[in-house]
Amino acid sequence: MFESLQHLANGFGIAGTIHNLFYCLIGCIVGTLIGVLPGIGPIAGIALLIPATFSLNATSAIIMLAGIYYGAMYGGSTTSILLNVPGETASVITCIDGYQMAQKGRAGPALAIVSIGSFIAGTIGIFGLVFLAPPLAEAALAFGPPEYFSLMVFGFIVLSNVTGKSLIKSLMMAIVGLIIGTIGLDPVTGNERFTFGSISLLSGIEFVAVAIGLFGIGEVLTNVNQPSELLDQGVIMPRLRELYPSLQDLKKSIGAILRGTGLGFGVGLVPGPAPVIATYSSYMIERKISKHPEEFGKGAIEGVAGPESANNSACQSAFIPLFVLGIPFGPVTAIILGALLIHGVNPGPMMIGQHPELFWGVIASMYIGNFILLILNLPLVPLFANILRIPKRILLPLVILFCITGQYTVNNSVFDIWMMLIFGVMGFLMRKWAYEGAPLLLALVLGPKLEVAFRQSLMISHGNFGIFVDRPVSMAFLLATVIFLLLPVFKIIVKSLKKGGT
């Protein structure tokens, strides 16, 4: 413990040089920009900037690239809140209450609480990284295909009704998501499924296209369907003193932020779609334990604060398997691994010992970077919040333009734009008939991974389903799923027993 602190102090020495502070700042600014723009995400952003780090030393390069990563996490929710356009998996959930807050003239507090929550989560996450990294990385290895499968089943059952409206409708949407997720090449045998001979469909349907379509385009179409007088109005004007969260907002949020942080940190260690599971479960927990669950979906600040914090601390803990084992669990850390390699650093179990200046320098820079981002983002809040002063008649076409350019930057694919527009129409119809987009997106992310883990497990066990219950971690998740499903039944029984007694 003491040794770690000493190393960390050295790290601050390295990260605190003018040179490295400068690259940290650049990383944070670029990351924020990338986060704000829908479509282009941290993966593309980092990949594009790797060549710019050729002339730097390894530590400065990774400080800058890591800055882009967590910077993008800060900025990622801006378009979710303002325009209902989620730019990446992590900010889907923020659309639900964030956008409602903005519609009620509370875009400022929503944007500000994202920064504050991200800062707190980032800070705590870094301490976790310093003190818990080695044992946690080992724990993450305990997740093999069967554990992974059971975790997904758990996530799927528990999280599909995340908004708590209609269970049947949520499950219907989840199944639609599962079906969409099977399009493309079979991950185990390589056979084509539901591609109808289209090459563009071989790699499946792009997540961002579905997300932007269902939420962003769907929202625009819904607005267009309203009486035209409404289109001339802007959103309710925020007053200056309402640009930042009130003391009451902060009080409401702090619990959500801390819970989200812990949750995100744990989930971030598990390979796979950590941001989705972290944000969905944080939202779910906040809604369940809230004293006024009816506010969720109508602009509850906890529904923004919790998931955004979870997302940020998941982003910190994702560095643990990378630094300790040299194994990237997600696409962003994989790109950073590539960057390490380019700079002559071999990521692996001996990296911390061989390059302590890099490891501790980068960790310290993350702490500094979190400060920079807070200072950078809070003054931007009024600027962004004012975008909503534009009358809808002008704003909505701009949103469409924004969505199309954003979508195009993901894969430079016109096909994806068509997909996005098709899902936009679907999003409009879903809204009209009160179906939720969130369960569909959850299933779209989890479904393919669930399928692969299921088939791998059964291949390992020679077709024996016992593999899912023989292994303790897997068993625990399945048991938790069963308990979750039976809980309402128990509640009913207990209630009726009580009634019967009196």
Next chain:
Amino acid sequence: MLRKVIVGLLVSLVFLIGVPLQAAEFPTKEVQVIIPWAPGGATDLIFRALAATTGKYLGKAVVIINRPGAGGAVGYTEGMRAAPDGYTLTSAVTPLTILPHQVTTAFTYKNFDAVINVVSDPSMFLVRSDSQWKTLKEFVDYAKKNPGMITVGNSGAGGGVHLVALAFEKAAGVKFNHIPFSGGGPSVTALLGGHIHAVSVSPPEGIEHVKSGRLKIMALFAEKRFELFPDVPTVREQGINFVMGMWRGLIAPKGTPPDVIKKLHDAFKQGMDDPVFRKNARDMSVNLHYLGPEAFEKLMAHDHEFFGQLVKEIKK
């Protein structure tokens, strides 16, 4: 004010994605290399390192794009359909000559022009250091007595290391249980966690873990021993006549102008000879093996025939 904000955002967007300019001199924009596997695998690591050193000789950055899926079919199909202007290359790895024999693919190596071969690596099986099998003999004997019980991970069904494992089965007269993962990174992770018994890989995958002592090389399918691990004997030394490896090079869509291919070849050759890349390659223990366009084309043609035969025999 607001217009400024939006214009500013759009301008920065344009900067981020880069403006494709029309100009006579190649290259005028960054060159993309499609990797048909997930980030963190061998092909990905090698070409990321090469992209880094080649950029300065080419004058434009070389950008790596991962298009994983279906043992490489997704990436190759996309690479084949790219414009033959030299701006989209694909990393050619042994499976390019295997896949078309196994599944109906839109491509074979004939749909591409060879640019350069960079690496030839022997394949190997890794196990955990605390594995119940200490020697290759114990491993093979167990597999003979318990057919299909040893789980061997690979980087994707029908992929190169999967076929290597299948061919080794035939040579050693045993049967394994093959588990596909989406790339070499995930399969090594599953081995580290003890979820499978062994993994079929080729360097640099898993090498760092062999160095740190968590994994060991159970079977090395090379002509000669590794410089880095001189104590590990090849399987041929131990009586199983089996040598197989993977090559990794770069290809362009068919019909790319010869002068563009030459420019690309020269730049990547210089990138290969760069001391930084040489050091990276040594650290990853990959075996550099330069071949020019004609020789690489020949190698692909030879392996296309060879694997065609092998797949036919295995399918029988």
